[in-house]
Amino acid sequence: MIFAQQPYLETFEWSWPTWRFWENDPVFLIIQVVLIFAFLLVAVMLMVWFERKVVSDMQNRIGPNVAGPWGILQTLADGIKLFFKEDLIPDQADRFVFKLAPYLSLIPAFLMFTMVPIGGNFADKNGEAELFGHTFLVQLVDPPMGILLFLAMSGLGIYGVMLAGWSSGSKYPLLGSVRASAQMVSYEAALGLSLAAVLLASGSLSTHDIVAEQVGGAEVLGVEISVASWNIFGLGFIPFIVFLIAGTAELNRPPFDLVEAEQELVGGFHTEYSSLRFSLFFLAEFMNVVTMSAIMVTLFFGGPDGPILWDAIDWFWPILWFFSKVIVFLFIFVWFRATLPRLRYDQLMDLGWKVLIPISLIWFLILAAIRVGQDEDWNIFVVIAVGLAGGVLAMSLLMGAIRNARLNRAESDVLEYG
Amino acid sequence: MTIAEDAPTTDAPDTGFVGDASRVMSRDNAVLRLSEAEAGALSLDPEDELGESKMIINMGPSHPSTHGVLRLMLEMEGETVLRSKPIIGYLHTGMEKTGEQLTYLQGCTNVTRMDYASPLFTELAFSLAVENLLEMEIPERATWIRMMMTELNRMASHLLFMATNGMDLGAVSMMIYGWREREPLLRFFEKVTGLRMNHNYIRPGGVAADLPDGWQEDLIEYLDAVEPRLEEYDILMTGQPIWRERLQGVGVINEAECLALGATGPILRSAGSSWDLRRDMPYLAYDEVDFDVIVGSYGDSFDRYAIRLNEIRESMRIVRQCIEKMPSGDYRAQNKKVTPPPRARIDESMEALIHHFKIFTEGFKVPVGESYAAVESPRGELGVYIVSDGSSTPVRMHVRAPSFVNLQTLPHLMENGLLADAVAVISSVDPIMGEVDR
Numbered sequence: 092m093i094f095a096q097q098p099y100l101e102t103f104e105w106s107w108p109t110w111r112f113w114e115n116d117p118v119f120l121i122i123q124v125v126l127i128f129a130f131l132l133v134a135v136m137l138m139v140w141f142e143r144k145v146v147s148d149m150q151n152r153i154g155p156n157v158a159g160p161w162g163i164l165q166t167l168a169d170g171i172k173l174f175f176k177e178d179l180i181p182d183q184a185d186r187f188v189f190k191l192a193p194y195l196s197l198i199p200a201f202l203m204f205t206m207v208p209i210g211g212n213f214a215d216k217n218g219e220a221e222l223f224g225h226t227f228l229v230q231l232v233d234p235p236m237g238i239l240l241f242l243a244m245s246g247l248g249i250y251g252v253m254l255a256g257w258s259s260g261s262k263y264p265l266l267g268s269v270r271a272s273a274q275m276v277s278y279e280a281a282l283g284l285s286l287a288a289v290l291l292a293s294g295s296l297s298t299h300d301i302v303a304e305q306v307g308g309a310e311v312l313g314v315e316i317s318v319a320s321w322n323i324f325g326l327g328f329i330p331f332i333v334f335l336i337a338g339t340a341e342l343n344r345p346p347f348d349l350v351e352a353e354q355e356l357v358g359g360f361h362t363e364y365s366s367l368r369f370s371l372f373f374l375a376e377f378m379n380v381v382t383m384s385a386i387m388v389t390l391f392f393g394g395p396d397g398p399i400l401w402d403a404i405d406w407f408w409p410i411l412w413f414f415s416k417v418i419v420f421l422f423i424f425v426w427f428r429a430t431l432p433r434l435r436y437d438q439l440m441d442l443g444w445k446v447l448i449p450i451s452l453i454w455f456l457i458l459a460a461i462r463v464g465q466d467e468d469w470n471i472f473v474v475i476a477v478g479l480a481g482g483v484l485a486m487s488l489l490m491g492a493i494r495n496a497r498l499n500r501a502e503s504d505v506l507e508y509g
Numbered sequence: 510m511t512i513a514e515d516a517p518t519t520d521a522p523d524t525g526f527v528g529d530a531s532r533v534m535s536r537d538n539a540v541l542r543l544s545e546a547e548a549g550a551l552s553l554d555p556e557d558e559l560g561e562s563k564m565i566i567n568m569g570p571s572h573p574s575t576h577g578v579l580r581l582m583l584e585m586e587g588e589t590v591l592r593s594k595p596i597i598g599y600l601h602t603g604m605e606k607t608g609e610q611l612t613y614l615q616g617c618t619n620v621t622r623m624d625y626a627s628p629l630f631t632e633l634a635f636s637l638a639v640e641n642l643l644e645m646e647i648p649e650r651a652t653w654i655r656m657m658m659t660e661l662n663r664m665a666s667h668l669l670f671m672a673t674n675g676m677d678l679g680a681v682s683m684m685i686y687g688w689r690e691r692e693p694l695l696r697f698f699e700k701v702t703g704l705r706m707n708h709n710y711i712r713p714g715g716v717a718a719d720l721p722d723g724w725q726e727d728l729i730e731y732l733d734a735v736e737p738r739l740e741e742y743d744i745l746m747t748g749q750p751i752w753r754e755r756l757q758g759v760g761v762i763n764e765a766e767c768l769a770l771g772a773t774g775p776i777l778r779s780a781g782s783s784w785d786l787r788r789d790m791p792y793l794a795y796d797e798v799d800f801d802v803i804v805g806s807y808g809d810s811f812d813r814y815a816i817r818l819n820e821i822r823e824s825m826r827i828v829r830q831c832i833e834k835m836p837s838g839d840y841r842a843q844n845k846k847v848t849p850p851p852r853a854r855i856d857e858s859m860e861a862l863i864h865h866f867k868i869f870t871e872g873f874k875v876p877v878g879e880s881y882a883a884v885e886s887p888r889g890e891l892g893v894y895i896v897s898d899g900s901s902t903p904v905r906m907h908v909r910a911p912s913f914v915n916l917q918t919l920p921h922l923m924e925n926g927l928l929a930d931a932v933a934v935i936s937s938v939d940p941i942m943g944e945v946d947r
Contacts, residue, residue: 149682150681151686151689262564266566266928269588270588345681346679346751349929352679354574354676354677354678354679355574355928355932357573430680431679431680432678432679432680432755433678433679433680433751433929434754434755435929436928436929438751
């Protein structure tokens with residue numbers, strides 16, 4: 092609402108010039124806000140349990156099995172324990188920033204989820220659902236700047252991590268926060284570039300429109316396939332792979348969890364945190380995992396798109412499809428954690444700047460060329476061939492340059508050493 | 510074993526042993542030559558030599574990846590470790606001094622607690638040293654049991670290394686897998702010796718007990734189960750691009766530097782020196798079994814990892830040969846002055862009762878002299894030096910602990926690496942702090 096009142100937004104020609112809420116009824120709106128809030132908290136609780144259970148299964152362990160059936164209430168028990176622990180603030184800490192940091196981390200995590208369409212019949216009703224006599228979009232808000240809000244919020248989340256490490260007044264957290272800022276800045280770029288490819292396809296920033304554009308199926312070699320219109324196929328996998336890797340890094344999940352690398356930095360940025368403040372970081376981290384999975388489903392896997400099996404409850408199926416897809420991604424994140432060793436700091440930077448950013452940039456240019464080619468009626472195969480050739484050439488030039496630089500550096504090292 | 514192109518190679522010119530050794534020893538920054546108080550004062554005062562961009566960071570004694578209570582003072586510039594200084598003594602229990610108060614029979618109980626990841630090796634070295642002084646002949650079966658048990662212990666120790674090395678690099682599942690494979694071994698030890706660790710099984714004169722019934726089947730079943738799992742390690746770690754990048758070219762050391770610093774075991778072998786006491790100075794019956802000494806070529810952490818992984822395989826080969834060739838006979842020397850009589854004899858023979866009483870109260874007397882026995886422990890050359898004055902307790906006992914000596918290489922290996930490399934290096938040196946501090 093605050094954003095909508097700012098005049099400069101009106102000067103742009105948005106396809107959806109105003110924020111769309113589920114319904115303009117304030118009571119209804121508040122109910123939905125509370126619902127989303129409660130949903131996220133429960134989702135985090137289940138996610139923590141899910142992660143521990145899956146990892147323990149991969150490691151031949153049983154995992155939590157005492158609190159509740161299959162240990163499902165373990166997170167609740169942990170939360171209660173954290174709640175009652177003593178809250179410590181180190182003497183050397185900057186008290187105000189130390190207290191502020193967890194909230195800076197948590198609030199963006201909450202806000203990010205509000206604009207994800209988690210349901211709605213996109214097949215025939217343009218993403219609307221009918222329930223209890225109301226017709227509404229199954230997402231809390233559909234802001235016109237949509238996906239940019241996601242980038243902005245994930246950018247803001249860094250402040251929480253960075254300030255937490257800095258304000259602790261301790262050395263390990265400081266190293267953690269330095270790592271955090273460098274890592275997030277690097278991977279935000281790759282994240283944004285792969286996102287640009289999606290925007291090229293959808294022509295809109297709104298998450299609702301991004302989903303709507305992916306619905307309807309496409310014809311592949313004369314066969315109508317309903318999932319072929321999803322962005323992952325339409326954009327040729329590369330943007331999705333880059334987004335998945337950069338997203339994992341953005342989440343500080345293994346193998347990119349350098350920020351809290353337990354074996355190196357003890358606990359990283361939250362070493363000095365305890366009690367409720369620690370649990371807020373914990374909450375934010377897992378909430379971000381859920382949100383990132385939801386965003387990936389929205390951007391590349393058609394969001395709630397899927398067959399409506401029974402028309403009478405057509406509000407139900409999209410929600411089911413959406414969460415099924417999200418769970419697949421949650422599983423992938425857990426899988427990463429159970430199998431991969433951690434990257435080193437310089438390797439992480441190399442991967443970000445020398446591989447992910449050039450690849451996503453080149454791929455974006457190729458996609459743009461194809462778009463232009465379609466408009467100008469060029470031969471599509473020639474465009475793709477020329478584009479790929481140019482991409483390979485650019486990539487090999489870059490690799491050559493990097494190799495040269497490395498050799499030069501090694502040589503100068505030898506001279507210095509000798 | 511290949512190395513990535515971008516891995517730094519050791520650029521030391523081939524000037525022979527003396528030149529290289531002096532380079533290591535005389536280099537100013539090999540050791541941080543400041544006391545803790547001085548370093549602390551420097552890090553507080555930005556005007557001083559340390560400068561604003563550098564900081565002293567204390568890693569340990571209580572830190573997740575310092576393998577117990579090792580403490581490292583790291584002088585860092587950003588993430589780069591400029592100098593480092595290992596500080597030890599947090600686990601000092603005075604075992605060598607205690608050993609002078611204990612009889613030779615009690616000595617094994619004492620020394621087995623030093624290297625708690627491979628306790629049988631210290632028992633073995635101690636027993637060999639004592640037997641040298643006694644000039645005893647050990648029955649063949651006892652020798653083979655000792656060899657088989659220590660090889661199994663080597664496997665257990667290296668599996669523990671696989672677990673901790675994986676965990677230190679962030680592959681958390683590996684920790685559990687390593688323990689999973691080690692567990693049946695500890696169960697087997699319990700079946701044979703009565704204890705999972707600190708066995709006091711190998712004693713002067715032989716071993717404490719014969720192998721239990723069905724030990725062959727147990728071991729063959731275990732070895733058959735572990736072999737495919739080692740293949741899984743190859744998939745999970747050896748062939749893993751991230752794993753290789755994290756370890757290749759990290760913590761590089763060459764042969765001359767190893768020799769100058771006294772490093773032995775997998776560290777020395779990783780630098781290309783094929784030195785293994787089992788083959789070069791055979792003890793027990795190692796000259797009768799067939800096995801390979803695994804040697805690396807780059808002297809980096811990856812080589813040390815690969816050497817240990819393959820040494821597990823070699824140990825399995827030796828154990829299989831032990832199962833095949835295990836001779837029959839007695840499991841300890843029947844020397845009435847050293848080994849206690851069988852339980853049944855005590856009831857019928859007065860002499861047996863007296864011997865039994867004397868062995869367990871005042872112990873057996875060992876001739877005057879000194880002796881040094883060394884074995885190839887999973888960490889390197891483990892030696893026990895004993896001086897006897899003819900009484901039943903040693904005058905002096907000293908243990909040449911490989912972990913302690915290998916720890917000297919840490920400042921050299923860590924130099925100019927990143928903090929994450931420092932963790933990988935500690936892990937690949939694989940120190941056991943109980944053995945370091947003794």
